[in-house]
Amino acid sequence: MKQERPKKFGMVIDLDKCTGCGACLVACMSENNVPFKPDESDKLTSITWMRVYQLNNGKPYPETDICYLPRPCQHCEGDHGHSPCVSVCPATATDYGMETGIVSQIYTRCFGCRYCMAACPYHARYFNWWDPVWPDGMEKYLNPSVSVRMRGVVEKCSFCYHRYQTAKDKAIYQFAEGERDSTDLEEDEYQTACTQACPAGAIIFGDLNNPSHRVHQIAQPDEKHAGRPKNPKAFRLLERLGTNPKVYYLSSRDWVRRAGDNYLEGEGKLKRH
Amino acid sequence: MKVGRRSFLSFIIGGAAGTALSPLPWKLTDDLSIWTQMWPWTPVPKDGAVSYAGSTCTLCPAGCGINVRMVDRRAVKIEGMEGHPINDGGICILGLSGLQLLYGPTRVKSPMKRAGNRGSGRWVSISWEEALEEVAGKLTEIRAQGRPEALAVFSGKRRGTVPALLSRFMTAFGSPNFVTAASTQDSYELALHRMQGVQAAAGLDLANTDFLLSFGSGILDGWGSPVRMFKAHSALKDGGGKLVQIEPRLSNTAAKADQWISIQPGTEAALAFGLAHVIILEKRYRTQFVSEYGGEFEEFRQMVMADYTPDKVAKITGIDPKTIVTLAREFSRSSAPLAVCGKGGGDTPGSMNEFFAVHALNALVGGINRPGGIWAVPEPGDFGWPDPEMDETAARGMQQDRLDGAGAPPYVATAALPNRFFEAVAGGKGYPLDALFVVESNPCFTEPDPETVKAAFSKIPFVVSFSSFMDETAQNADLILPNHVYLERYEDVPNPAGFNRPFVGLVQPVVDPQFNTRNVGDAVIALAQGVGDPVASAFGWDGYEACLEEAYPDQWDSLTSEGYWMAEDFDPAPWPEAFETASGKFEFVPEGLQRGYVPAEIAGEKGGFPLVLTPYDTMRISSGYVGNPPFMTKTVPAEVLKGKELLVELNPQTADQLGFSEGGRAVLTTPTGAANVRVHLYDGIMPGLVAMARGLGHTAYDKYLADKGTNVNRLIGPTADPVSGLNAAWGIRAKLTRA
Structure with a gap:
């Protein structure tokens, strides 16, 4: 078997299509055994690997405009895998996967120091302040592909890595049985739960390194400039921090693209990347 | 006994040595590590053979196909069914939460x-x-x-x-x-019955529409068949089509629309007449339809020409006359325009005056039973x-x-x-x-x-x-x-709801x-x-x-193999056969429209109740028969529900006049009831309005839902529509006082 070229799984989220309905949140919670508490209105302690923020243009009625922005883990590559959280983890509980570009989280290694949460500029990481409790009977729906987390550890979006493993296992089996030519996955063989569920089709997922994948075609990442999108409609969150994230956003509205980074008030028009 | 320095120190050192030799510190350290990583009591989901079982979702009238992932006999995940005519793989937030209803603590476990x-x-x-004996006995007695x-x-x-x-x-x-x-489906049926003389459901040919004009319908807030509407909206975006939302509040639909036009609530029918005025004045209507199949068109024309000039309509609706003219031109210029009505999620049937006016607009542009328009779909x-x-x-x-x-x-x-x-x-x-x-x-x-x-x-x-x-x-x-x-x-x-072909979905058991x-x-x-x-x-x-x-003798094979049956080759009746009214034509002025625009009245006097309360629907709160599952309540923003308190939306300008700031506590009073609420300042709402999410305030169910917020239905009584008799209350007059 020849050595496969490294993958770089990433996402493009079309904010013109995203309606803020919240299906991605629940698809994620349901797929990844994310627990819930009687009161989830304190969003600081509410675990949502995928979270949908509401942005607004700050203008009074009737010029007001709002836009929803779903935020999974951005799976930052930083500079050669030095993503903000990976760099600070003293337990190697989180690591950058050079083969996939996915930032992992190993719950049994994590001892809850929460340095990674402090380091993450996207608030994508969550701490389990309590043990998860499912009402009697509800643990029946728990997904065996994803381990249930315990009190005292940090968790976050994994780009549904277990789905990658399942797809890969299947491909290896089929290859061994002579049913396919290679163990390389097709674009639709590995998709995250949120991508699959989105009723508006606003989320696209795939390999940013693969020119035949839609994420590559839409985002047009510029490898010479740390993956910056060449598509003028596309932007990444806090681009100027140099985190080199793998989640790209599309918007036709100027104010939305501008809301993606902390521009100074007088900083002029948003520069095209 | 005198405690000297020596005896004090030996007591301390001896005590420390004794404690160190005892199991206590090790036990405490152990407890501490258990506290941080106590794992045995977290459940370990049992593994098993994975399979998928297909069925149809019944949690709303949308009829989406679902695929349930099974691990042995357990259902672990609900996904949308790929290739299904209604949702093609997509699924909404409620459908995704279905397993929390199946395995939830509020099930009634036996009679x-x-x-x-x-x-x-x-x-x-x-x-x-x-x-059964008890009920049968009672019935026999009756x-x-x-x-x-x-x-x-x-x-x-x-x-x-x-x-x-x-x-x-x-x-x-x-x-x-x-x-x-x-629901609004009933109003649509009545509109089709009165104007076209048919007993049929209203089907929307969304795949071919290039201009969707929504009179307050929550296209992206749960109206009709939500996933189908979401997909239609995304297709509009891809295909360069346009969505215009007319609504006094910047809902999610309005925010996503290409144009949001704010309107005085309850005056939507007047705007429809205003648009008809411009379309007729500028001869932009479908002449062939109007001349051959337009019943009482002359009467309709005279009415809208006389009373609904852009200026007059502007006074009623609060919309700029230029906006009205431009909108009418854009709507009629599109190759397949479609106007829809029925506010929010469509749970309130609404004003027939409005349905008639909007349906007449569709007829003017020839959208009845035509590609991209509104189809009469025969009832099963x-x-x-x-x-x-x-x-x-x-x-x-x-x-x-x-x-x-x-x-x-x-x-x-x-x-x-x-x-x-x-x-x-x-x-x-x-x-x-x-x-x-x-x-x-x-x-x-x-x-x-x-x-x-x-x-x-x-x-x-x-x-x-x-x-x-x-x-x-x-x-x-x-x-x-x-x-x-x-x-x-x-x-x-x-x-x-709203599907444009005869269709039956089959619900099948996926678990015992x-x-x-x-x-x-x-x-x-x-x-x-x-x-x-x-x-x-x-x-x-x-x-x-x-x-x-x-x-379903003829459909059963398809139902069990595909999970649904659809009349693939269905075409709506062509115009010459489409209208079963007395005149055989489309009735532009059915009974209930003779007086033109009739304001959709709401209860309460302006003096005592200076504000207007309107409910709003959101995908994240299920407001119907099924209560919100815990996952969905988790997604409700803190600007809507904080702890057990519900927040109502108020324009900052109105809040300023009333002396409210963000999060301020208030009593919201209407002629029907009163409730304690908090105030959320929202720029996207018309001054003078108070908006409240529908579906909270349950007193039943579990600790994940009960006693959170207020049921807006408790504050808004029904008003009977003069034509249908169904509830047409889109809001109620209200006042906010400091709590």
């Missing part, structure tokens, strides 16, 4: 009989035999007294075999009081069942007037009037009821002014709920005969029943047999499954 006072929450579990009309059924659905069985039961038993919940038949045999008692009972007044003047064409039903019973109008069945609905929460519903309940000595969940209505019942949850049962979902529950269909058949002939003879089936299969 229950009330043990204390009504609503006291004291129940005893009884067997199905006892439960018939023996010769007043079968004293039985009423309130059903959340009107279409499909289960409502048909209930309706058949009522006919054979002898009661006309089969009442069904109403009566399943070919022979008419039930009625004895003298039944025949006499069926001749009684319905308590809700539906089907009789002035509401001849309306199938059922839920709002008037509860008013009539609560007010003691007509004859008294002895028994009420409540099926797949929760009127004590979802109907406007649930206090009236509860008052009606107090006048009915025997209330039977068939709910799967311990909801507000089940809590107020005398007996609960729990239905299977949709993932445990068979059922049909005919004509999903988790508790001692029964399909309502089976319960009804068993009850009929318990009552005996002649009622029993109308229910010759062995059980509900046999009945369902028999109801």
